[in-house]
Amino acid sequence: MKSTDYLAGLRNKDKRIIARAISIIETESAGHEHLLDQIFPHTSNAYRIGITGPPGAGKSTVTNQLAKLITTHGKTVGIIAVDPTSPFTGGALLGDRIRMSDLANNKNVFIRSMASRGSLGGLNEKASDIADVLDSAGYDFIIFETVGVGQSELEIVKTADSTVVIIVPESGDSIQAMKAGLMEIADIFVMNKSDRPGADQAIAALKTMLSFRDHDEKTWIPEIVKTIGTENRGINELLIAIDSHRGFSERTNTLVEKRKERHLQRVRKIVETKLMSEIWTNIFTNFESEISSSSIPVPPYQSAEKLITEYKSHIKAR
Ligand SMILES: Nc1nc2c(ncn2[C@@H]2O[C@H](COP(=O)(O)OP(=O)(O)OP(=O)(O)O)[C@@H](O)[C@H]2O)c(=O)[nH]1
Ligand SMILES: [Mg+2]
Numbered sequence: 001m002k003s004t005d006y007l008a009g010l011r012n013k014d015k016r017i018i019a020r021a022i023s024i025i026e027t028e029s030a031g032h033e034h035l036l037d038q039i040f041p042h043t044s045n046a047y048r049i050g051i052t053g054p055p056g057a058g059k060s061t062v063t064n065q066l067a068k069l070i071t072t073h074g075k076t077v078g079i080i081a082v083d084p085t086s087p088f089t090g091g092a093l094l095g096d097r098i099r100m101s102d103l104a105n106n107k108n109v110f111i112r113s114m115a116s117r118g119s120l121g122g123l124n125e126k127a128s129d130i131a132d133v134l135d136s137a138g139y140d141f142i143i144f145e146t147v148g149v150g151q152s153e154l155e156i157v158k159t160a161d162s163t164v165v166i167i168v169p170e171s172g173d174s175i176q177a178m179k180a181g182l183m184e185i186a187d188i189f190v191m192n193k194s195d196r197p198g199a200d201q202a203i204a205a206l207k208t209m210l211s212f213r214d215h216d217e218k219t220w221i222p223e224i225v226k227t228i229g230t231e232n233r234g235i236n237e238l239l240i241a242i243d244s245h246r247g248f249s250e251r252t253n254t255l256v257e258k259r260k261e262r263h264l265q266r267v268r269k270i271v272e273t274k275l276m277s278e279i280w281t282n283i284f285t286n287f288e289s290e291i292s293s294s295s296i297p298v299p300p301y302q303s304a305e306k307l308i309t310e311y312k313s314h315i316k317a318r
Pocket of ligand 1: 058060230231
């Protein structure tokens with residue numbers, strides 16, 4: 001199938017074509033880079049929301065409700081759910097996790113799961129690529145759901161236009177101790193499971209903590225929203241908070257700046273990946289055999305300089 005055929009299918013939100021385009025990208029099949037460049041001019045229309053938080057906080061439940069609410073406003077949503085496939089969390093912990101299967105048949109919603117381990121290339125790059133496919137297909141919102149434990153999962157939500165961090169009342173005592181990375185990326189905090197005791201105290205602790213932060217007119221002060229995901233409570237307020245952050249980012253031009261930065265980092269990463277793979281395939285093989293045949297290895301910095309010099313002459317010789 002030609003990329004122009006894909007374009008037509010994507011523009012029609014043909015779920016089969018969308019799924020095929022995503023597979024091509026995930027497996028890095030022939031033509032995937034060309035496809036991404038072809039769809040690129042049709043991107044940047046979707047608003048990207050990152051939803052993260054500790055395991056079991058209710059990310060999927062809230063994502064599910066939020067997506068449903070968005071569709072009642074006549075808008076469409078693409079969801080990219082990054083599944084932790086680590087052997088440590090694969091079992092009991094995920095026993096009662098929510099699957100978003102009831103949304104799968106909604107024609108205004110597209111759901112894609114991504115395994116966080118074993119993906120080709122970087123996880124973050126893949127998630128951005130897949131988001132581009134959904135963006136080009138004209139979905140109004142794209143939601144990334146990732147569990148806020150690993151660095152690469154955090155990187156994904158950092159690329160979103162608005163980042164939602166979901167916590168639960170039990171995090172109250174430990175808010176001070178909460179992973180700093182998770183606290184800093186939040187544009188909106190969701191206190192989910194507010195049906196449980198301690199929600200208000202936890203919110204108070206969070207507010208105190210946020211009040212110590214420096215800010216100027218270009219800094220957004222994170223909003224805090226109370227939800228009960230399972231009862232569909234507080235979801236409207238969450239959407240309003242997201243909208244309000246969006247409005248702020250547009251007024252202060254931070255949205256444009258953030259997207260430019262995101263693009264810059266993306267191209268930078270592509271160059272790094274391509275250069276590294278070229279370097280290693282051309283010179284590292286020799287280096288490996290050199291190492292294994294010598295009893296005392298050459299010191300590391302000296303080795304590195306030698307390899308770079310070798311690579312430069314390899315380039316010149318071409
Ligand atoms: N009491 C209560 N339970 C909730 C609420 N929201 C979600 N849950 C329950 O919490 C459990 C975990 O919910 P999920 O939505 O799967 O949480 P998650 O953060 O997506 O979990 P992982 O993706 O596995 O990290 C499920 O049993 C939900 O029914 C809530 O507001 N109150
Ligand atoms: Mg989940």
